[in-house]
Amino acid sequence: MAYENIIAEKKGGVGLITLNRPQALNALCAALIDELAHALDDFEADDDIGAIVVTGSEKAFAAGADIKEMKDRTYMDVYGQDFITKGWGRLATTRKPTIAAVSGFALGGGCELAMMCDMIIASESAKFGQPEITIGTIPGSGGTQRLTRFVGKSLSMYMNLTGEFIDADTALRSGLVAKVLPNAEMLDEALRIGAKIAGMSRPITMMCKEAVNRAYETSLAEGVLFERRVFHSTFSTEDQKEGMNAFAEKRKPSWKHR
């Protein structure tokens, strides 16, 4: 499929999706979200792909949902169509690991999109914010929920109630992002991490992701039980045998399932 608002390409075992609406700082219009969901479906179905990186431009990962597109919509319109759910949550439901590679503005829906990924790698220019309050609304895709779980109540309240942005250093200290790099190195590092993950056993990687994500959905006791059961189930795979035998034999594992 030819895309107009994104670029989807394969970089070895990594699927790279670049949000590409520079004239609107990658504002997330409905067409872009549809294309993103389509590209994610393709990469999920592609056996060559073991991880997915989503990035934007140097100036903006994404400046939020497209305000001009949504400004005149009515309550019955957005409620009736359950506006935002369609397509928007696709990143959060991918089974393959996902990395947001963020430079510049990640605001509103842009910050929410980044938070749907399994980790965020940021460049020094990254700015994260939930400025919806400044345009008379609130976040609609996780900005009050995921952000609060990731950075805690005080910083989340500050960001959501003032609309002010935080810089990459604050994002790193608060745990919102995993790493901060100079602008010129950030995407390469995200792709390196993606390639490393793609080089692991595919089913074990997916099980590991499921277990980490469970931490946000359940109690500690239930989460630890879930983890233990999944840990047990890895012993039914050929790749657990291969991984542990390779260690004992002092060689690199050759995964059966990649």
Ligand code: HXC
């Ligand atoms: C539509 C947008 C946009 C947006 C920027 N543009 N953000 N268009 N929706 N979210 C457009 C501008 O209108 C302008 O178009 C062009 O991109 C460049 O933007 P400027 O404002 O001129 O750039 P700059 O002065 O550098 O300011 C950058 C900025 C500012 C601080 C990021 O653009 C801004 O505040 N944007 C809105 C941020 C925001 O409120 N996001 C939350 C949206 S609500 P023209 O045609 O004039 O050149 C949301 C809800 C999510 O995300 C709900 C759940 C999904």
